[in-house]
Amino acid sequence: MNLADYALSHGLTQVGVRPKFREYLKQAWGRRDLAFTMSLYASESANARTRLGRWWLVLLPSLQAFAYGLVFGLILGDLRPANFIPFLITGVFLFSFFSGSFSSGAKAITSNSGLLKTVSFPRILLPLSAVIREFINLLPQLAILPIVMLAFGQQISWEWLYLIPITFLMFLFSTGLAMISARLTVQVKDLGKLVPFITRLMFYSSGIFFEIERIFAGYPELLAIAMLNPVYDFISLARGALINDMQTTPFLWIAASSWALVTFVVGVFYFWKAEARYGRD
Amino acid sequence: MVAIDAGKKKPVVVVDDVHVIYKVFGTGKKAKAVKSSLDKKSRMREVHAVKGVSFVVYEGETVGIVGSNGSGKSSLMRAIAGLYPSTKGAVYSFAKPTMLGVGAALLPNLSGEKNIMLGGLAMGYSKKEITAASQSIINFSGLKDFIDLPMRTYSQGMSARLRFSIAASKKHDILIIDEALAVGDRQFRMKAEEKIRQMRQDAGTVFLVSHNMKSIQDTCNRVIWLEKGELLMDGEPKAVCDAFIAAMDQGDSE
Numbered sequence: 001m002n003l004a005d006y007a008l009s010h011g012l013t014q015v016g017v018r019p020k021f022r023e024y025l026k027q028a029w030g031r032r033d034l035a036f037t038m039s040l041y042a043s044e045s046a047n048a049r050t051r052l053g054r055w056w057l058v059l060l061p062s063l064q065a066f067a068y069g070l071v072f073g074l075i076l077g078d079l080r081p082a083n084f085i086p087f088l089i090t091g092v093f094l095f096s097f098f099s100g101s102f103s104s105g106a107k108a109i110t111s112n113s114g115l116l117k118t119v120s121f122p123r124i125l126l127p128l129s130a131v132i133r134e135f136i137n138l139l140p141q142l143a144i145l146p147i148v149m150l151a152f153g154q155q156i157s158w159e160w161l162y163l164i165p166i167t168f169l170m171f172l173f174s175t176g177l178a179m180i181s182a183r184l185t186v187q188v189k190d191l192g193k194l195v196p197f198i199t200r201l202m203f204y205s206s207g208i209f210f211e212i213e214r215i216f217a218g219y220p221e222l223l224a225i226a227m228l229n230p231v232y233d234f235i236s237l238a239r240g241a242l243i244n245d246m247q248t249t250p251f252l253w254i255a256a257s258s259w260a261l262v263t264f265v266v267g268v269f270y271f272w273k274a275e276a277r278y279g280r281d
Numbered sequence: 282m283v284a285i286d287a288g289k290k291k292p293v294v295v296v297d298d299v300h301v302i303y304k305v306f307g308t309g310k311k312a313k314a315v316k317s318s319l320d321k322k323s324r325m326r327e328v329h330a331v332k333g334v335s336f337v338v339y340e341g342e343t344v345g346i347v348g349s350n351g352s353g354k355s356s357l358m359r360a361i362a363g364l365y366p367s368t369k370g371a372v373y374s375f376a377k378p379t380m381l382g383v384g385a386a387l388l389p390n391l392s393g394e395k396n397i398m399l400g401g402l403a404m405g406y407s408k409k410e411i412t413a414a415s416q417s418i419i420n421f422s423g424l425k426d427f428i429d430l431p432m433r434t435y436s437q438g439m440s441a442r443l444r445f446s447i448a449a450s451k452k453h454d455i456l457i458i459d460e461a462l463a464v465g466d467r468q469f470r471m472k473a474e475e476k477i478r479q480m481r482q483d484a485g486t487v488f489l490v491s492h493n494m495k496s497i498q499d500t501c502n503r504v505i506w507l508e509k510g511e512l513l514m515d516g517e518p519k520a521v522c523d524a525f526i527a528a529m530d531q532g533d534s535e
Contacts, residue, residue, distance in 0.1 A: 002297075003337070004373070007292065007297065010292050010375075012292065012295055012374055014373050015361065015371075015374050037408070041388075041391055041395050112388070114388065115403065117359075117364060118444070119379070119400065119403040120380075121404075121405075280364075
């Protein structure tokens with residue numbers, strides 16, 4: 001009898017192999033508290049040493065919106081979208097959630113080597129915790145969006161409640177995104193350097209401060225591609241819900257839901273495929 | 282090959298022809314020696330840390346691992362823990378092993394108390410259980426006055442204390458301690474050794490990597506000697522430790 005047969009005949013199981021997909025999800029669900037608690041702590045400690053503390057969560061995106069509004073508001077001139085301030089602030093606030101999830105996801109494995117080398121647990125909890133942390137940071141921004149709307153001449157409306165399912169879809173999408181960026185940066189370290197560049201590219205191509213319908217009016221093919229951009233879809237949905245003159249179209253709902261589901265499923269699966277590789281450096 | 286004890290003893294860990302090979306980027310060579318910076322292969326070096334080690338550990342054994350620096354002890358332990366899967370061969374175990382090593386803090390920017398929480402959750406405690414166990418972990422570690430400081434401010438010894446206390450608070454079927462006690466002071470080491478003996482009595486299996494022969498002989502009932510990635514000797518603690526010390530002394534005089 002060889003050693004492997006001997007071990008298996010006594011009910012031992014092989015160590016360090018990736019569990020089956022369902023088993024893996026079950027294990028991760030069993031330790032979900034780790035992801036929640038970790039994101040809570042990280043979000044608490046992130047601003048703990050600054051005087052304004054958690055106010056930065058709202059201040060920073062507001063300052064960004066202000067800077068972009070000033071610069072692009074002047075440059076765009078007549079091309080400026082109607083309701084410019086609500087339009088811009090919705091865009092900047094929601095975009096910070098996507099870019100945050102993408103870049104924190106990319107660092108989720110590489111920056112937690114202490115934990116990875118000591119304890120074995122389903123690694124998927126790390127990028128998940130990164131997205132939950134970004135989500136916690138998004139909450140105060142979501143809370144002040146209605147105030148901004150009212151302050152800049154929008155009427156309160158039932159459509160604002162669409163923001164709840166939209167946020168849910170955004171969470172799914174960002175989770176998938178974080179899983180993919182987490183694995184990619186582990187396998188190809190160089191990609192970590194590209195993260196800020198990709199984020200910039202997304203920012204300028206997703207219509208954060210302009211209407212892609214107007215900019216691409218003369219190029220129907222480009223417009224069709226630009227409208228399939230997931231970030232644009234989510235942000236346009238949110239604008240449709242919040243701004244009285246804009247609508248949430250069935251196209252946007254379908255595009256955003258598809259992006260959310262596909263990215264989530266692909267991301268989780270893709271991350272699981274390399275489970276045995278994380279923390280091996 | 283390893284003789285299988287066909288008796289009634291129950292195997293807990295089976296290490297079957299394990300090889301661990303690291304692929305490392307060599308640095309520090311002269312620029313000329315490297316053909317092209319994009320040519321990864323030319324900079325890649327293979328380090329064969331463990332070369333085909335096999336053994337079986339039975340229920341109720343506490344196994345000491347000795348060997349000089351760089352003999353593959355830690356690599357083998359990480360393979361057993363499943364933290365770095367073996368390149369060739371396999372490790373089988375009866376339960377998921379827990380590893381305790383030296384090194385950095387778990388989450389350096391968080392306080393000791395929060396590290397207890399997260400370390401516990403990662404180990405599989407429920408939130409309620411770890412909250413309940415937290416006080417006794419702090420007491421065992423003896424770090425009461427520092428527990429609200431970020432873990433990055435801890436010394437190596439303090440960090441090791443805390444991590445041992447977290448790990449030891451839970452009942453482990455298999456616990457691997459890789460020199461984690463070496464940086465602790467004498468008082469804590471004795472407390473920890475007592476805890477390890479207690480674990481053995483609770484039918485837990487413990488692997489103890491150490492350079493302290495006294496510590497090994499006091500706690501283990503079997504010792505494995507690794508040298509250059511190969512298993513050199515496996516047997517009674519006193520016999521193996523004596524042989525190891527003799528070989529080391531001879532190496533010095535050469």
